[in-house]
Amino acid sequence: MTRTALTRTALRMVPTEGAIDVAAAEDAAAAFLEALGMDLDTAGLADTPARMARAYAELLTPRPFELTTFPNDEGYDEIVLARDIPVRSICEHHLLPFVGVAHVGYLPGARILGLSKLARVVEHFACRPQVQERLTMQVATSLAEHLGAAGVGVVIEAEHSCMTLRGVQATGSRTVTSALLGALRSDPTSRAEFLSLTGGSR
Template sequence: MNDVVKSLSPRLIPAADKSDDRPTREEAEAAVRTLLRWAGDDPQREGLLETPKRVAKAFKEFYSGYEDDPKDVLNKIFAEVEGYDDIVLVRDIPFYSHCEHHMVPFYGMAHIAYYPTKGVVGLSKLARLVEVYARRLQTQETMTAQIAAAIEQFLEPRGVAVMIEAEHMCMSMRGVQKAGAMTITTQFTGAFNDAAEQVRFLTLVRHGKA
């Protein structure tokens, strides 16, 4: 196991995110009714009667990443790439996630690059990997580290670069209420620890050319 994966807490390991004591759907719907009452509304009024069911269903979609394993996403490598070993970059991958502190959305773009060794993974798989981690209660910093660690562990590349740009509703619609403020996080491993490689990555992300 590489140093990046070993340095991560159990919070970032996929198996550690899965619980064996999940409440029933009925218990989840009852919890929603409690929150509606706490907010000051009546869960028995017409407009809210079906809300607990809708919220429970939405939660299954919002947090479907808990059911997914990044190993399954990155399990097929294409080795026949005619010796290609330069940078592979997928930029502008849109995502929607939820802050684990307030359970409100944050959303933006992810950019992922790596230097292949054994071969390359299907480009859509990198977008799918972002979804695996975005569809969990998250912090942007953790999500950035998770994506890089998964690529390191399962593709064993010469280096990984991940950058995420996102707007957080916990900052835009509550608290300081500063809409439009963007948060940027990065994670570099291997070859991308070199400053020149980081500049190349950021140039490709910003301008689409070296």
């Protein structure tokens, strides 16, 4: 066994939702559009149900990945932060998209995380009907559970189509949510540092 195999650990993260039936979704999309008075016999709309089905299938299917961690051999104990991770998800109330960025950080314990995995965890939980508050907590609690970090912090800033395109039509408004666990919640200095690094002092 190689030294890498002895020191590297990986947890396989896979989608937990039910299987997607794209053909059935296409039929349902056609019925939905026709119920809204659209003529699907026109050139522009003829293939729209199929495109809708494929688009929503893509939005709702996270890519499997391995949550890879390594020993914290250097004893690093300062914040590790990935800023401006793209977020795209679907509001579970209207099935309209919301998009924005996530800032995800942690205070290492015995292990550190492959940096790209912070973005992968965000994508994993975003690829399903969501509310932003739940998404924020799911990312934070998953990292805390699997990483054994001394503290975890997640801030998500997003613009919701259900607010900007309909209803109040508050174009340009952004919703900010945060979840702070462990030392990033209980220690005022660490909390302030994390929020400063993520732009929380603005």
